[in-house]
Amino acid sequence: MNVIPRDAYVRRLIDRKHNGLVKIVTGIRRCGKSYLLFTLFKQHLLDTGVPEDHIIGIALDDRANRELRDPDVCDRYVRSRMIDDGQYYVMLDEVQYIAGFEDVLNGFLHLPHVDVYVTGSNSRFLSSDIITEFRGRGDQIRVHPLSFAEYHDAVDGDWEDDWNDYSTFGGLPLVLAQPDEQSKIAYLSRLLDEIYLRDIIERNGIRNEAGFSELVDVIASAIGSLTNPGRLANTFASAGRLKLSQPTIIKYLGYLEEAFLVERASRYDIKGRRHIGALSKYYFEDIGLRNARLNFRQQEETHIMENAIYNELRLRGYAVDVGIVDIPQAGGGYKNVEVDFVANLGSKRYYVQSAFALPDADKRAQEVRPLLGIGDSFKKIVVVGGNKRPSRDEHGIVTMGLKQFLLNSDSLDL
Numbered sequence: 001m002n003v004i005p006r007d008a009y010v011r012r013l014i015d016r017k018h019n020g021l022v023k024i025v026t027g028i029r030r031c032g033k034s035y036l037l038f039t040l041f042k043q044h045l046l047d048t049g050v051p052e053d054h055i056i057g058i059a060l061d062d063r064a065n066r067e068l069r070d071p072d073v074c075d076r077y078v079r080s081r082m083i084d085d086g087q088y089y090v091m092l093d094e095v096q097y098i099a100g101f102e103d104v105l106n107g108f109l110h111l112p113h114v115d116v117y118v119t120g121s122n123s124r125f126l127s128s129d130i131i132t133e134f135r136g137r138g139d140q141i142r143v144h145p146l147s148f149a150e151y152h153d154a155v156d157g158d159w160e161d162d163w164n165d166y167s168t169f170g171g172l173p174l175v176l177a178q179p180d181e182q183s184k185i186a187y188l189s190r191l192l193d194e195i196y197l198r199d200i201i202e203r204n205g206i207r208n209e210a211g212f213s214e215l216v217d218v219i220a221s222a223i224g225s226l227t228n229p230g231r232l233a234n235t236f237a238s239a240g241r242l243k244l245s246q247p248t249i250i251k252y253l254g255y256l257e258e259a260f261l262v263e264r265a266s267r268y269d270i271k272g273r274r275h276i277g278a279l280s281k282y283y284f285e286d287i288g289l290r291n292a293r294l295n296f297r298q299q300e301e302t303h304i305m306e307n308a309i310y311n312e313l314r315l316r317g318y319a320v321d322v323g324i325v326d327i328p329q330a331g332g333g334y335k336n337v338e339v340d341f342v343a344n345l346g347s348k349r350y351y352v353q354s355a356f357a358l359p360d361a362d363k364r365a366q367e368v369r370p371l372l373g374i375g376d377s378f379k380k381i382v383v384v385g386g387n388k389r390p391s392r393d394e395h396g397i398v399t400m401g402l403k404q405f406l407l408n409s410d411s412l413d414l
Contacts, residue, residue: 004146004154004173006036012141013041018087018115019139022105025119027143028260028285029195032173033119034059034093036143041117045089055089056081060097069097071104078108087113096120109137144315145286146171148308148406159387159403167304168296170288188292196289200255211242215252219262219282220293224303226267226279226322229253253282260285265310268321268342270351270374281322283310301385305402306354309383310341312406313352318343323351327373337370343412349378350412356385358399368397381405381412390414 013036016023025033038057045055056078058065068074074092082088090108095101095118108116146154151171152162169175169184172191178184197216206212218235229249236244244252256262263283267276284290287307291299313320323339341352351371358364364382371380372395380397388401390411398414405411 002154002156004032004150006032006040006150009036009141009143010040010044013037013117014044016139016141020109021137021139022109023115023117024138024140025117025143026140026260028145029199030172030174030191031143031145031286033143035173037091037117037119038093042091050087050089053081054086055091057091057093059093061094069099071098071100074098075104075107079111082111082114085113087115090114090116092116092118094120106137144171144311146173147312147315149409151176152407159407163402167287167301167308168291168299170286170291172286172288175288184288185292185296188288189295192289192292196259196261200259200261204251204255206252206255208242208244208248211236211244211248212252214242215244215249216256216293219253219256220284220290221298223283223290224281224306226281228279231279261289263310263314265320265322265341267324270323270325270339270342270376275321276324283307285311287311302354302356305356305383305385306340308402309352309354309405313341313343316345316409316412318345318348318350320344323370323374325370325373327369337373339370339374351378351380352412353380353382355382358382358384368393368395371395371397379412 013023025037027033038059042055042057046052058068058074058078060069068077078090092098092101092105095105098104101118105116105118108114148163148166148171151166152159154176155162155165169181169188172188175184175187178187197213200206201209201212214236215232218232229246232249233244233246236242253262253264257264261284263285265281265283267279268274269276284307287304290307310320321342321344323342324336325339326334327337329335339351340354343350343352351374353367353371355363355367358367367382371382374380382397382399383402383405384399386401387403388399390398390400390404392398400411400414404414408414
């Protein structure tokens with residue numbers, strides 16, 4: 001497998017050097033956190049003149065380092081490696097192996113000329129509220145699976161072939177190391193069942209494993225569909241599934257979000273400028289894991305493309321909501337219509353529609369109708385399947401192909 005540089009994440013680490021905080025590299029398991037820190041970022045430090053003996057790296061999941069899982073032993077060891085007044089970089093991989101690691105890390109922050117970086121891969125460490133463990137002294141770098149651009153660069157194949165593979169097997173880096181499709185299927189299925197879901201079950205003491213498993217099936221089958229715990233509870237009741245109460249469903253969905261396996265996009269009233277809490281959409285952090293959950297049976301191109309666009313917006317740093325806008329009806333009154341994504345980053349905002357195909361004028365009118373009803377000056381974009389050069393209509397709405405959107409990091413500004 002070719003080296004995947006992951007430059008955007010390396011730059012984020014570089015930008016945070018010497019900021020006085022613990023750099024906490026988080027993200028879904030097997031997305032490349034350890035490789036990012038111990039290979040790519042370490043190489044940056046070496047290239048900029050940092051002596052190798054001033055980089056103190058410990059892989060705590062290595063049996064050879066098991067004694068360093070004792071917090072006092074680890075603390076003494078790291079301090080003993082600092083033999084002069086130069087700048088030191090401490091990197092701890094799988095830091096959750098240290099009991100009470102929060103105190104150890106906070107202690108390192110009191111040392112002069114020490115920069116601290118950690119990763120972790122169990123469900124507790126991956127919890128989205130891990131920053132609170134460091135009492136405001138942590139700086140999180142969220143790592144995602146490979147973007148399609150990273151995947152395409154690594155494979156260096158025809159973009160359509162690469163997209164077909166990516167939309168089936170996702171972007172976990174080790175998928176690229178598998179020799180054939182059967183190996184990829186087996187890897188993803190094993191990873192989902194034995195690592196991700198088992199971690200969630202054990203960490204949270206879930207007793208109703210069958211019900212939890214069925215909920216994961218339902219969410220995987222319904223990516224891109226508006227839902228809420230009430231609707232999901234009704235789905236279980238009406239379909240003769242195992243019964244799950246709304247409070248239980250809320251807890252289980254929270255567990256999936258905390259482990260970064262899925263993300264929730266809330267509804268946002270664009271004209272009213274407020275979130276509407278009734279319904280949300282759920283998207284999988286990795287499309288391959290979603291497909292593995294369904295045994296690669298449901299390969300709906302429209303929903304998978306929508307999930308991929310959502311993931312791309314998130315890894316570019318945008319907060320993403322599902323937009324709702326009221327448009328007037330010919331017979332009077334108003335109708336709620338949906339804008340797939342409202343993407344916000346600071347003062348920037350983009351409205352993005354995902355449309356796998358626009359075969360005729362009627363279909364295009366259907367897709368742009370919600371955008372025309374917004375009424376503000378923020379950029380409005382329709383992403384269609386395939387390879388289409390960006391074009392702008394008389395209303396200023398930009399239409400571009402999925403290839404252009406995913407492979408150009410500046411595609412929102414084309």
